[in-house]
Amino acid sequence: MKEIDITRAIINFHFRALLDNIQTDVVIVGAGPSGLVAGGYLARDGFKVTILEKRLSPGGGIWGGGMGFKYAAVQEEATHILQDFDIQFEKDESGLYIVDSLELASGLIHGAIQMGAHIFNLVTVEDLVVRESRVVGVVINNTFALMEGFPIDPLTIKAKVVVDATGHEHDVVATLSRKNDVKLNTPTGKPLGERSLFSEPAEKGVVENTKEVYPGLFVCGMATAAVFGYYRMGPIFGGMLLSGERLAKILKKKLS
Ligand code: 48H
Numbered sequence: 669m670k671e672i673d674i675t676r677a678i679i680n681f682h683f684r685a686l687l688d689n690i691q692t693d694v695v696i697v698g699a700g701p702s703g704l705v706a707g708g709y710l711a712r713d714g715f716k717v718t719i720l721e722k723r724l725s726p727g728g729g730i731w732g733g734g735m736g737f738k739y740a741a742v743q744e745e746a747t748h749i750l751q752d753f754d755i756q757f758e759k760d761e762s763g764l765y766i767v768d769s770l771e772l773a774s775g776l777i778h779g780a781i782q783m784g785a786h787i788f789n790l791v792t793v794e795d796l797v798v799r800e801s802r803v804v805g806v807v808i809n810n811t812f813a814l815m816e817g818f819p820i821d822p823l824t825i826k827a828k829v830v831v832d833a834t835g836h837e838h839d840v841v842a843t844l845s846r847k848n849d850v851k852l853n854t855p856t857g858k859p860l861g862e863r864s865l866f867s868e869p870a871e872k873g874v875v876e877n878t879k880e881v882y883p884g885l886f887v888c889g890m891a892t893a894a895v896f897g898y899y900r901m902g903p904i905f906g907g908m909l910l911s912g913e914r915l916a917k918i919l920k921k922k923l924s
Pocket of ligand 1: 697698699701702703721722723726727730791793794833834836837839840865889890891900901902903905
């Protein structure tokens with residue numbers, strides 16, 4: 669075993685994967701539950717899906733369950749998605765289904781990759797490429813470089829569509845709105861901001877508002893609540909899973 673072979677293989681595989689993804693069908697920004705479900709389903713349907721995650725570990729807000737207690741709730745309507753990703757669940761006396769958040773996070777990551785999505789961690793989307801009033805790509809940088817504030821210029825990825833799946837931060841939509849004179853598909857043309865916790869309407873709102881927010885830019889998961897002014901829901905994840913599934917259906921139609 670030669671150390672140089674280990675190094676060469678890792679560099680070769682990494683750059684081959686990266687080069688293969690600089691032009692893609694769908695860029696999903698954020699590897700939380702909604703982004704992973706959308707990415708997995710779209711890849712399974714044959715689209716080239718590139719998921720960019722700024723942190724070391726994909727999974728977003730799943731890992732901590734509720735307040736660090738490692739279980740999460742899912743409603744019955746979303747259990748078919750758990751089955752698609754081979755994730756176990758148990759019915760609670762309330763009628764809700766309970767999942768181990770560690771299995772939910774790892775199962776969605778594993779499932780999305782197995783279905784064919786490409787996930788790159790430690791990559792932060794810091795800006796967008798906008799041409800003729802349409803989002804046509806993302807501007808990416810190394811998360812550590814940004815954390816340290818190093819003046820390193822970014823690279824870009826070209827995509828047919830971009831998805832903001834960045835959760836509460838709605839980072840992509842916020843950046844688009846802040847840096848450009850654009851009118852979003854919201855009543856004010858700007859992100860409306862997330863409202864306080866009210867689980868039932870929040871879960872419905874997040875699914876219903878999974879849509880295109882600007883030409884070429886879609887929103888799913890918790891980011892929809894922040895963009896369209898809906899409630900947060902607490903540690904119930906069915907809405908996130910269903911929002912990812914709905915986005916995959918919308919994009920499948922659009923891209924086919
Ligand atoms: C690359 C980025 C960037 C960036 C952020 O927060 P998430 O888990 O997202 P969702 O919407 O799929 O799920 C939300 C859920 O986890 C949650 O928070 C719930 C249900 N809350 C309810 C409540 O009441 O609080 O994941 C988003 C991911 C994270 O992993 C971020 O690190 C990542 O996006 N991200 N990645 N470039 N600019 N910004």
